[in-house]
Structures are given as C-alpha cells and as structure tokens.
Amino acid sequence: MSKDRLDIPDYNTLFSEHRFVEQRLNKQQFEAPCSEQETAEALAYSQSAEYMEKNFNRKAVVINPHKACQPLGSIMAALGFEKTLPFVHGSQGCNSYFRSHLSRHFKEPTPAVSSSMTEDAAVFGGMSNLIDGLENSIALYKPEMVALCTTCMAEVIGDDLSSFIGNARQKGVISEDFPVAFCNTPSFVGSHITGYDSMLKGILSYLYERSGLQAAPGSGEETGEKLNVMLGFEPYTGNFAEIRKILDAFDTKYTLLGDHSGNYDSPATGEYEYYYGGTKLADVPLAANALGTLSLQKYTLKKTQDFISETWKQQVSALSTPLGIAGTDKLLEAISELTGLPIPASLLEERGRVVDALTDSHPYLHGKRVALVGDPDLLIGLIGFCMEVGMEPVHIVCSNGDVDFNEVKFKEEAEALLASSPYGSEATVYVGNDLWHMRSLLLTDPVDLAIGSSHLKFAAKDANVPLIRVGFPIFDRHHMHRYPILGYQGALNLLSQIVNTVLDELDRNNSGFNYDLVR
Amino acid sequence: MDPIRKDEFDSEACGSKAPKSKPCPRPKPGEAAGGCSFDGAQITLLPIMDAAHLVHGPIACAGNSWESRGTLSSGPSLSQYGFATDLNDSDIIFGGEKKLKESIDYIAGRFAPPAIFVYSTCVTALIGEDMDAVCKEAGDRLGIPVIPVNSPGFVGSKNLGNRLAGDALLQYVIGTGEPEPELPPGVNLIGEYNIAGEMWDIEKLMNSAGIAVTSRITGDARYKEITWAHRAKVNMVVCSRALLGLAKEMESRYGIPYFEGSFYGAKETTYSLRQMAYLMNDRDMERRVDRLTEREESRLTQDLRPYRKILKGKRAVLYTGGVKSWSVISALKELGVQVVGVGTNKSTEDDVRRIADRVGDDTEYIPEGGATRILKTVRERKADIMIAGGRNMYVAMKEQIPFIDINQERHKAYAGYEGLLRLAKELTYSLANPIWKLASSPAPWDKEVPYDR
C-alpha cells in the first residue's frame, strides 16, 4: 500500500474546495446571516467586561458544563474491584452515556448494565426491572459481585434498593451469599466524584459487614506493615503504576482500595475477558486491620475516609492528588508517618533528577499565566505544581468545587494555597461555574496557557490559547492517561507536556528571527 | 402523569404509522443496552445547527452528552453548546419551571437563536413539570418558537425518541413558514444527520443532477428551512426508519409522496436519485440523473478496481442499528465483502426482511446485544473484520479484530459514490495494517508457535 493511488478527500480537506464554499454561501440565505461588522461587534461585546458581568450574573442556565453525574463515578468505583459488574438502576439512556463517556476517555470497553426502567416502572416502581435485571445480567456476564447504584429517576420515584435486593434473594433470583453492594447516587446532588465516593464506601462497608470480621488496626499482617491506599476518581491508569512503584520502594505491604487500572489498561491478547484486575473482594475485610489508610483525593473521598476512621478506627492521611515536587514530598512523608518506614534513597535520587529537569525548563515557564479547570483535588495539585515552577494561575474554575474537608471548603484551601506564593497573587477561584464563564474569563483577561479537560477546547479556541489536556475527560488525544502525573515521575510528565507546548507555540508563532535550533 | 408513550404506539410497527404487529423493541433489564429516547430525540434535532438546544433536568443527561456527536455544520454552531438547567435537589422538590423560564430567557437574550428546543428528561417528566406551558408562555413573550420535546429517557429506545422528535417537528415547526418564491421545488431529506459530512456529498450529487433540496431534516439544517418543508415535492426517508412516521404524516397532511432510500453503496445511491427524479415527475431531470449516475458508476468501477482485488471474499460481521443494518450490506456486497453475521437487535421486522433480501442463508443473525455475542459470531464465522459502533470498538481491539466505526462518532463519510470509495479505502487500510500481524503473532522467544514474518 505505498502511495495512495487515489486521493479521496474527507471532511478535513474536502469542504474547503471551491464548490463546497459556494454551496455554503448559498445556504446563508436561510440563515439571515449577520454582516461581518455585526459579527465583529458581537465578538467584541463577548470580550467586554460588561458581558462578563452579565455572564456571571447568569443563574439559571448552565452553558457547557464541566461535571458529570454521580452514577458515572460510581461505575468507575465498581470497576476497581475484582469481577464486579456495575449495575445502574434507572432507565437505559444514562448507562449508555456513562459507558461511552468512560470508554472514550480510556479507549477501553466499559462493562456496565442498567435495569432499563420504562414508563411502567415510573408508575409502579422499578422493583421488577431490578430483579429481572439482576437475573439477566448475572447469567450473561457472570460477575462475582454486582455493584448497584441509582440514577436520578430511581431516586425521584423513591425506589428502595436494599429491600429490592432482599426480595430478589427471597425469590431465589440471586443466592443468599451472592454479594450485591449498593449506594444511592442521585444526579441532582453532587457530581461524579460524589458518586465515586458513595460507591467506594458502599462496597467497603458492605463487604466488611458481611464478612463478620472485627476491625483491629495494625493486626492485619504479622509484620503489621500493611497500608490501605485509595486513589479516588482517577482518570490516569498510569497513576496506579506510579503509586505502586513508590510503595514498593518503601518496601511496605499495601492494598489498593479500588483499582480500576486493570480494567482500563488491559492487554490486547486476542480474547476480551470482561473483567480485568481490581481489588480482590477478600482483601476488603482484611483491609480493616491495616495500619492506616492513605487517601489521595481528600475532597472526593469524604464519606469513605469517615467510614474508615470511624468504623475501622484507622488513622487516615488524606491528601489531594500529589502533583509536583512539594505534593509528592507530602505523599512520601505521609507514607513514612503511617508505616514508620524511612523515605527510600531511590526516591530521593529520583526527586533530584526531576528537580534538575524543572530547573532546565523554568526559563520558559516563569511568569506564564495559566487558566485551570478540573475536579477539586486535581486543582489543588495543579495549583501547587504551577506555582512551583513559577507559573501564575490566574483563572481557576471548579464546577464541582462546593465541597469541604474537615470543615475547610475547597475554595478556602485553594485561596490559602495561592496566597502562600507571590505567583498566586493574580488568581481568582470560581466554584460552581461552567466553561462559558471560563470563556469570558479567557477573553477578557487573557492567559498564556489553559490546563484542563478536552471540554475546555472550545473556550480555549475562541480565546486562542493553547490547551494542555489534563484531567477528565480527555476524548481528543490518545494515551494521555497511560502516563502518570502524580509522584516525581508524574511531575516530569506534566512538566514536559507543558514546557513542550510552550516551545511548540514559540516555533509556530515565530517571527522569523527566533526560529532557534537550541532551546 | 400522562403517559407519553401513547398506547396506540404499542400496536404499531416500529417506525411506521400503519398498524402492524411488532412495536419498537423495548430494552431488556440487565443488558448493556443502547441510548434512551432522550438521546434519540437529540440525535434527530441537534443537527438543526442554528437553534439552541436546552436540556431540562439534572446534569446527567447534558453533562454526559454535549458535543459528542459527529454531525457537522457548515455555518452556525449554536447547536454545539451544552445548555442545561442542571437541576439540584431543591429544584426537584420545589419544581424547576422557574429555572427553565429563566434559562430560556437568558438564551434568547444572549444568543438570539431562531428557535429554542427544550428537552424533557426522566426527572422533569416524573416530577410533572409543565414544560409545554412554560415553552408556550416563553415563546409568546419572546416572539420566537420555543419547542418542547417530550421524550424523556424512560419512555423507551433511541428509535422512539427519533420518532417523538419527528412529532415535535410536525406539531411545532413544519408548515409554519414559507420559502422564498424563487426557490425551485425540491426534495426533503429526512433522517440524514450529516455525520462526517455525508449530507454534503449527497447534496453535491443532487446539485449535479439539478435536484433542489427543500429542507434538510435535519443534517446541517437551519431552523427556517424546516418550517417550509411542507412545500417540498418529494420526501426521501434516508436511513432512519424512525422518521418514516414523519414522512407518512406529511403525505397525508400535505400530499407529499415519499420513498425510503439509502446512499450506502452505488446501487442504492443510483436508485435513490432516480426515485427522486421520478417522483418529481420531471423527464429532463430523469435524463440528467441517468447521465450522472452512469458517469459516476463507471468512474467508480474504475476507481474501485484496486480495492476490490484486496476486499474480494473478505468476511465481515456487521453490527449496527436500524436501516444501516441492511443498507450497508449492499455497499459491502458491491465491494465483494461477504457479510457473515448481522445484528438485528435494533432492527424492525421490515429491516430484517430487507436484510434477508440482501444476504445469503449463510449469514447469522445476532438478535441480542452484548459484546460476547458479537465476538462469538466473529470467531465462529471466521470474520476478517467487524463493522459496528463506537462502543464495540474497544472490545474488537482487545480481540485483535480489524474494525470500522459505522455509527454516529465515525469520522469518515460513507454515503454516495465517493463514500463507497472511502469505505473501500477504510476497509482495506483496516485489514492491511501491519499491527494485526504483530498483534496476533507470539513474541519471538515463544517457541511453541513458529514466528513467521
């Protein structure tokens, strides 16, 4: 297949051809098009402070949202456990969106089913759908556990999962000992991170309670060294490998509670298997006897953290996503404190190498103004990383940032963090806003770089700012999630992603005088 | 709550208005089913590119779906904005109508769209929001059409949603405007959504034969052009059984004859163009169409030659919904590809009949969903390639099966003569890529199977 014998243009080139341009112009007669002047005026207006004020006064409608709903997070949590089938109790549409959404990000299949509620269920309740659904899905997909969550529809009609599952057992549809963990995840409360938390807590508490074991912190292993680690709503499969590497360097034993990296980074062996990896179900009750728990998304994992400290009586060290040098330092300190082990020399050496890389690149990053969009814990990590290398966060939008940890709100923490460095002095943190707000911010007060998910690409394009894709979802770039962003290695990956974008921009916009070979 | 899915629907064949035996298939609990009616309604209406589309409900439906479709626009992009009322728990308790009204007002004030479509979702339908009244009041006050689309997810499948969207067009849009007097009489294209620009390829052909398009329903459409759809001479239902009801209703209301056709494959394309000219009742046009289709077909035969050589005798499993399940078979047959398995999950009885007309006895029908089932067919039938939608793509990759995306996220246009050429090229590339050989070979140190490369 050497040279294309035939050139068949597709929409990337085809529609700039003369005949199509003409056709488009023709079509404008239906559009009552604005004149070029009007268009320019509208654009200017959308960049004005006046419009920004109007835009920020907008209360009712959300334009270009940057959050997904609870059940989506719940599916991710369920896929963190061995042979567990996520089951969404509601009508079929949501589930099909969730599956596409997650699959488009990870480029992997997402096994998840729904009870396909219909109008009858809306009137009479969804019990029979749920029971039939359990029967069918267990027969079809042969899971070892079902992780059941609700959609807003089931919540509104007030379906009671616990009693429905009980009825299914009574009817013999599922055996008495078949595990069905469950949680309530209405879409009109919280966001995908809330749903992740609810399901993780649901699974941990369910498997623990039914095991009949008693929590005895520190007695889990003869050596007493075992640690629990939770990554939370984690869009990077690479982060799992990285955290393992770090824990292994400490030479501590550990259990990852919720590890979906197997499901979302499985090999192409020629046979699709439905379930790959995940935390072993039997390990969950044993986790109650660990030394302590390390949580890497403290805002996301609120309920789970509380459950672990209250019921398992364990020490919980809760951090936000450990990005950058300082973030990773904190991580290592937390592991060291929980396990009593010293920080390994190999990691110190790695730290030194990454610090070296940061010093190499800092001239290109210093003073760069950035806009950030993401989930709360990711943003705390990103703000820290940016300031560490002399970049200045300017606009920070967190749609689902109405959360707190130990009575400190996300916004307060973010602001305190920003206030701790002169590089944070320009920043404003917006909670509950959407990407149309961000667009206003980008247009009225321009920045050099935008960091956020693929959804930000529209606003970034309007404002002509390069977008560095970090977070969830990333639909339009391949394999970003396979590279870790946490830990020292992750800092290096983030750094090269950012600095090389800056360098690409330099080359692309060069004036002819600065097209340098060495940078 | 008034049932949205009226009882009469159930007694009708899916997609048709005539009484028949089988209704739109309902989803089975516990399966990995496809999209909901809300999704279906959006698929149909979102390609009205200059309108605003507002989703009334909690963040679920809009937050997980905005801007994820490959329908292209040649101009306005308002349709790509994700508008949502994002109801929270207190809205659920006290009602979201006020928020809805404010949202409509804001959109009208800021974006000045020619119309606003407002979609109900499961929750807003359940809590009994009077969307029709809010839309009507807002529309009267603002002086633009504000159109309620009552197609909450729980009423049924995607297909039903397509249909309910068609009903909204009939009720609120079609017949409310008049075309410019100089517009020549023409054809409505119904159920063609301009995925990857397919509509433009079709229009190019129609232009060359001098057939005018009256309204696009709805690929790359402008709101205004749909208001005068009732002035068309012919309706062509392109690849969407679910909008057949719209065509039937337009026939009885406005006396517009319709036909069902497809643009997948040269034969179907030629047939469709001929049919248009025939129903337009214009001899000159028929002659022009004949000349055009002859020329295009013979050019295509030339162009396809190298691909046919490679594709001949290759075996494919096709898994896609509705009309594509049979129309793509024709296209594949023209390329020499044999369809050894075909999904009938989302097909109506008519579709299945058409599939049967096109494939031999040797083809396996795959009635229910689920990756396992499709894969089984691929393996048992020794298929070379799988042709399906995006959600099955990653499963195919795990199984090292060459794959082509045929559904809404595809980035290639396969309609018309050039489309068939593109399909041939994609199939060839997908089959010929060296990665399959690498993927299916053991590592060199694995002695058990000889490493032949």
Ligand code: SF4
């Ligand atoms: S099933 Fe209902 S809640 Fe779910 S996406 Fe469809 S309309 Fe929205």
